[in-house]
Amino acid sequence: MSAASIHPTAIVGNSARLGEGVKIGPYCIVGDRVVLGDGVELVSHVSIDGNTEVGAGTRIFPFAAVGHQPQDLKYHGEDSRLVIGERCTIRESVTINPGTENGGMVTKIGNDCLLMASSHVAHDAVLGNNVIMANYVGIAGHCQIGDNVIFGGTCVVHQFTRIGAHAFVGAQSMVDGDVIPYGMAVGNRAVLTGLNLVGLRRRKFDREAIHRLRAAYRMIFASEGTLRERVDDAAELFKADPLVQDVVRFIAAAERPVLLPRNGQLAE
Structure with a gap:
């Protein structure tokens, strides 16, 4: 004292x-x-x-x-x-x-x-x-919230939800599914709207690493095949890339739904 x-x-x-x-x-x-x-x-x-x-x-x-x-x-x-x-x-x-x-x-x-x-x-x-x-x-x-996650004002996160590292959740969002690492989620109910590119650049992520992550994002959330098949393909194609593997492991460990882009929209 x-x-x-x-x-x-x-x-x-x-x-x-x-x-x-x-x-x-x-x-x-x-x-x-x-x-x-x-x-x-x-x-x-x-x-x-x-x-x-x-x-x-x-x-x-x-x-x-x-x-x-x-x-x-x-x-x-x-x-x-x-x-x-x-x-x-x-x-x-x-x-x-x-x-x-x-x-x-x-x-x-x-x-x-x-x-x-x-x-x-x-x-x-x-x-x-x-x-x-x-x-x-x-x-x-x-809930499990990763490192360097940013939440906009008045948003809420459902119980047992995971938000991956470096993700961004927009203001007034209601998040009831897992948000991938490096992802960006917005809306009520929230959907995946792309990658948190602003956050990645602010934190000095390598330009080529960001390009590879964007390519993997398009592959994983494309409309062809099942999500599991696309994740497996990305895991194999980008097996040496740590950012992509972060996303792959996150999705593989999901026990709740993972947020997806709305109607197959892949803007990021």
């Missing part, structure tokens, strides 16, 4: 573990089992409870509710966890719930994520690194 700066109006549990340089602002409430890493800042009016760990350098803004009981009627008080990575920014009124016994008992958020105002991460969801969620985005329970 001596290494932390705690405002007189804050309430901090006696067993909470606070790292070096922690700042707890006015009217925050920190539960007994909370662990705050070095340099974590709770700006003000933050409520954080449960078996929750927050990584070093993360900042949490007013009225966020972190680590409280999941919004799941099957939850019966099991000692589940919430783990938030380092250097995340969690803005106003964000809600994040811990896991449940039906989902692995843990909710995880990676490093360097930005969760904008009023966004929500439900029980047992797993977010990778550098995920950006704009205002009012809702991630339902058991």
